[in-house]
Amino acid sequence: xxxxxxxxxxxxxxxxxxxxxxxxxxxxxxxxxxxxxxxxxxxxxxxxxxxxxxxxxxxxxxxxxxxxxxxxxxxxxxxxxxxxxxxxxxxxxxxxxxxxxxxxxxxxxxxxxxxxxxxxxxxxxxxxxxxxxxxxxxxxxxxxxxxxxxxxxxxxxxxxxxxxxxxxxxxx
Amino acid sequence: xxxxxxxxxxxxxxxxxxxxxxxxxxxxxxxxxxxxxxxxxxxxxxxxxxxxxxxxxxxxxxxxxxxxxxxxxxxxxxxxxxxxxxxxxxxxxxxxxxxxxxxxxxxxxxxxxxxxxxxxxxxxxxxxxxxxxxxx
Numbered sequence: 001x002x003x004x005x006x007x008x009x010x011x012x013x014x015x016x017x018x019x020x021x022x023x024x025x026x027x028x029x030x031x032x033x034x035x036x037x038x039x040x041x042x043x044x045x046x047x048x049x050x051x052x053x054x055x056x057x058x059x060x061x062x063x064x065x066x067x068x069x070x071x072x073x074x075x076x077x078x079x080x081x082x083x084x085x086x087x088x089x090x091x092x093x094x095x096x097x098x099x100x101x102x103x104x105x106x107x108x109x110x111x112x113x114x115x116x117x118x119x120x121x122x123x124x125x126x127x128x129x130x131x132x133x134x135x136x137x138x139x140x141x142x143x144x145x146x147x148x149x150x151x152x153x154x155x156x157x158x159x160x161x162x163x164x165x166x167x168x169x170x171x172x
Numbered sequence: 173x174x175x176x177x178x179x180x181x182x183x184x185x186x187x188x189x190x191x192x193x194x195x196x197x198x199x200x201x202x203x204x205x206x207x208x209x210x211x212x213x214x215x216x217x218x219x220x221x222x223x224x225x226x227x228x229x230x231x232x233x234x235x236x237x238x239x240x241x242x243x244x245x246x247x248x249x250x251x252x253x254x255x256x257x258x259x260x261x262x263x264x265x266x267x268x269x270x271x272x273x274x275x276x277x278x279x280x281x282x283x284x285x286x287x288x289x290x291x292x293x294x295x296x297x298x299x300x301x302x303x304x305x306x307x308x
Contacts, residue, residue, distance in 0.1 A: 014192075018199055025203060033210045039223045046230045047282060084305045086265045086284035098282060169279065 038170040040141035044162040047085075048145045051100060051160050054083035056149040066151055071104065071115040079117050087120055092168065096121040099140075099163040107148070107155040114156075124163040137171035140164060214248050218277035221245055222269040225260065226281040229267070229300065234285065236302045243296040245271055260290045260298055 055062050064082065065075050075082055087096045099120035103113040128142035146159045210216070221242060228238050246256050252272040261268045265284070270276040288301040 015195075018196070022199070022203060026206070029207060029210050033213075033216055037220060037223055039227060042227055043230065043282075046227065049231070050283065080284075081307060084284040085282050086306070087282060088265055089280045090266060090278050 035172055036170055038137070038141075040164040040166055040170050041143060043164045043166075044141055044143035045145075047098070047100060047162040047164070048143060048160045050085075051083060051102060051162070052145075052147060052158075055102070055158060056147070059148075059150055061149045061151040061156065076115075076117050079119055085119070089166070090169075093166075095123075097140075097165040099124040099161075101125075101161040103159045103161075105157040105159070107157060110157050120163070121165070124165055127165070128161070128163060138167055140167065212244060212248065214252060214271040214275055215277075217245050217248055218269045218271050218275060219279075221260070222267050222277045222279040225267045225269070225300065226279040229281045229285065229287070229302065230283045232283065232285070232300075232302045234302050234304045238300040238302075239293065240298045240300065241296055242292075242298050245269075246296050248272075256292050259292075262287055262290060 055065065062075075065072055067074075079085075080087065085100075087098050089097045099118070099122060101118040102116065104115040105112070106114055124140045127140035130136070131139055131142065140163050142161065142163045144159065144161045146157060149156050149158055221240075225240065228240070232238060242256075242259065245259060248271045249256055249259050254271060254273060259270060261270070265282070266278050266280045268276055268278050284306045286303045286306055288299075288303055290298055290300050293299045
């Protein structure tokens with residue numbers, strides 16, 4: 001093969017490499033931009049903050065939460081209204097895409113819950129159990145946080161579990 | 173005679189190199205344009221804005237006024253003949269962002285609040301005002 005022939009062969013190889021690089025970049029960009037933004041964890045965190053603000057202010061439990069030295073059943077029944085939540089979602093989903101669970105523990109015994117409030121789609125809890133070791137994008141996102149609050153001389157540990165599904169709009 | 177042959181050979185090599193460089197430049201330009209188009213497309217921006225607005229509303233309290241810069245969105249909306257004041261709509265607790273005539277993206281928020289109708293306060297900024305909690 002003479003030099004001109006060899007040069008032309010190199011040019012062909014060069015274009016093959018360029019095409020491969022272009023293909024790779026195209027594939028990466030396609031995968032990156034066709035993956036929806038996953039905001040479920042942010043949503044779950046905001047939800048927890050909102051619940052915490054509703055249950056406790058300046059370190060003291062909401063006065064509506066305890067009536068006559070007992071946790072108020074009325075507060076539990078009307079939790080969504082009292083804490084200003086609306087769990088309606090887009091028409092594409094038939095069931096609620098949120099779940100919230102709040103457990104109150106006395107400081108002496110952080111194993112046995114003394115009061116519980118839960119709202120939303122209870123079926124979503126199974127996603128949290130499945131993801132204890134490893135996270136899966138196609139399952140609902142779970143976030144749990146805890147804080148302490150006072151009511152008179154009693155101190156309570158409050159654990160809040162927030163679950164957001166909305167998988168179709170946040171993961172592929 | 174030998175000199176002329178050498179000259180034409182050199183000319184050929186130069187021409188080949190120029191064509192090769194031009195083709196490479198065209199290739200890189202197409203690639204960069206493709207990347208820019210992907211990042212600034214209506215579908216991606218609609219999704220980003222809808223989710224951003226929903227999260228902002230979720231974390232806001234009554235009385236809050238939110239100003240959101242939507243410069244990129246405005247450019248895309250104008251290109252697609254959509255009036256900037258019709259880009260964001262809020263129906264009950266669902267945010268709808270529309271940057272093209274056919275498209276649109278919806279995302280719901282869980283904060284049960286009443287909002288003023290969102291509207292652009294200037295060339296590129298949208299204003300969202302949280303008035304009060306519903307049922308209050």
